[in-house]
Amino acid sequence: MGPIPPFRRYAAASPSPPSTPNSTSDEEANADENASADETVAAVLAARSVAVSTALRTCIGGAHLPRAYVGSVPGRRANRDRDFEGGMPRIMADFFGLDGNEPVYDEATFERRFRVPRVVFERIFADIKDEPFWRQTVNATGRPQAYALQKLVAAFRVLAFGETYYRADEYVRLSKATIEICVKKLLDFLNTRYQPEYLRQPTKTELTAIMERSAARGLPGCIGSLDCSH
Amino acid sequence: MSRKKRRTIVLETICDHDLYIHHLFVGAPGSHNDLNVLGQSPLFMDMMDGTWPPKDLPYTVNGRTRTMPYYLTDKAYHKYPVFLSCYAKPATRKQRIFNRLQEAVRKDVERLYGVLTSRFHMLLRPSRFTTVPQMIKAVKAMVAAAVLGTAVSCIRSSSPYPGARCPMYTLGWILLPALSCSFFKPGRHSRITMSL
Numbered sequence: 027m028g029p030i031p032p033f034r035r036y037a038a039a040s041p042s043p044p045s046t047p048n049s050t051s052d053e054e055a056n057a058d059e060n061a062s063a064d065e066t067v068a069a070v071l072a073a074r075s076v077a078v079s080t081a082l083r084t085c086i087g088g089a090h091l092p093r094a095y096v097g098s099v100p101g102r103r104a105n106r107d108r109d110f111e112g113g114m115p116r117i118m119a120d121f122f123g124l125d126g127n128e129p130v131y132d133e134a135t136f137e138r139r140f141r142v143p144r145v146v147f148e149r150i151f152a153d154i155k156d157e158p159f160w161r162q163t164v165n166a167t168g169r170p171q172a173y174a175l176q177k178l179v180a181a182f183r184v185l186a187f188g189e190t191y192y193r194a195d196e197y198v199r200l201s202k203a204t205i206e207i208c209v210k211k212l213l214d215f216l217n218t219r220y221q222p223e224y225l226r227q228p229t230k231t232e233l234t235a236i237m238e239r240s241a242a243r244g245l246p247g248c249i250g251s252l253d254c255s256h
Numbered sequence: 257m258s259r260k261k262r263r264t265i266v267l268e269t270i271c272d273h274d275l276y277i278h279h280l281f282v283g284a285p286g287s288h289n290d291l292n293v294l295g296q297s298p299l300f301m302d303m304m305d306g307t308w309p310p311k312d313l314p315y316t317v318n319g320r321t322r323t324m325p326y327y328l329t330d331k332a333y334h335k336y337p338v339f340l341s342c343y344a345k346p347a348t349r350k351q352r353i354f355n356r357l358q359e360a361v362r363k364d365v366e367r368l369y370g371v372l373t374s375r376f377h378m379l380l381r382p383s384r385f386t387t388v389p390q391m392i393k394a395v396k397a398m399v400a401a402a403v404l405g406t407a408v409s410c411i412r413s414s415s416p417y418p419g420a421r422c423p424m425y426t427l428g429w430i431l432l433p434a435l436s437c438s439f440f441k442p443g444r445h446s447r448i449t450m451s452l
Binding site: 141142143145146149150184185186187188189210212213214215216217220221224225226227228230233234236237239240241243244245246247248249250251252253254255256 | 264266267268269272273278279280286289308313315333339340361362369375378393394400401402403
């Protein structure tokens with residue numbers, strides 16, 4: 027008996043009947059006794075993992091399971107044809123000036139829209155733009171992804187107006203899922219980067235200044251007001 | 257469940273006249289009152305340990321020199337040396353005047369919550385972040401961003417007591433036209449307007 031060709035055993039599972047009509051699983055096992063047990067186990071595991079991942083991805087009968095990120099697979103809605111590249115020039119023209127033109131909105135409007143002064147926004151942008159998540163990447167199809175500024179503007183709009191991710195989508199032209207990730211990454215970044223510097227007890231110099239000031243207001247020795255909010 | 261019959265978390269802050277936040281403690285459940293929250297807060301731990309506030313900054317009140325700086329609080333807090341609360345039931349004219357002046361200065365922190373929520377509306381809808389750790393993270397991050405903005409406003413308004421703040425802002429930005437202004441008259445009720 028010659029060597030069993032590879033994938034011979036997989037064919038047995040297919041609907042096409044084996045050559046001998048009355049062959050049973052025992053005979054199959056006898057015929058395959060040359061094959062190592064390891065190969066059989068590997069085949070079973072492979073088939074199982076394919077089945078499980080297919081079921082998860084197409085969500086057949088898996089609606090009750092927590093849905094993992096499944097990405098772009100057959101059976102899911104195609105990407106929306108939003109004017110993806112159009113978002114960035116519009117942001118630039120509105121708030122930062124494009125082609126040497128003045129920005130459409132002035133300083134006061136900038137501060138009103140982003141809820142922080144322009145210096146603060148530019149500082150955050152300068153700090154964040156080279157972080158791994160924020161810098162512009164190229165995806166598997168060779169298409170450039172969102173700009174760092176585009177993502178930052180989207181996240182700021184969500185935080186400033188407390189609006190849903192869809193609303194920012196309409197202006198910034200990024201998908202809801204991207205903006206959601208942007209917001210969470212921005213919060214992480216603000217925490218790790220600015221919290222040690224800007225949420226801390228006052229230094230001795232600052233304390234002296236504060237006490238001097240409250241003395242002028244009629245309460246010497248006061249170093250702040252304490253309260254809770256629900 | 258908070259006193260407003262909604263599920264909330266509590267935000268404990270200390271701020272000064274510029275609304276510069278020096279202490280932030282988030283995450284206590286909304287059913288806690290101010291005292292419970294204080295008991296959990298790291299600030300109070302420091303106070304009990306004696307590491308905060310510093311004792312080497314003496315000041316003089318009514319001819320008596322003291323070394324314990326204090327925070328202004330409302331009348332819910334205990335009568336500790338580090339807290340100066342107002343009279344719960346002012347009886348005499350003297351007490352009423354004291355209450356009025358104390359509240360006038362304490363309004364800083366009351367104003368802070370209005371400013372914070374109007375700056376970042378997300379603070380009104382923190383439950384969009386679905387979990388409590390996420391909410392805490394979000395609140396801290398937004399407060400840090402707000403403090404960044406406050407630091408700039410302090411410089412722009414050329415406050416008479418700028419302290420030693422915001423070392424990173426360069427001179428170029430101080431020379432910008434001041435969008436906000438502050439009026440400060442010693443000995444009188446001070447009034448400050450800040451651009452939001």
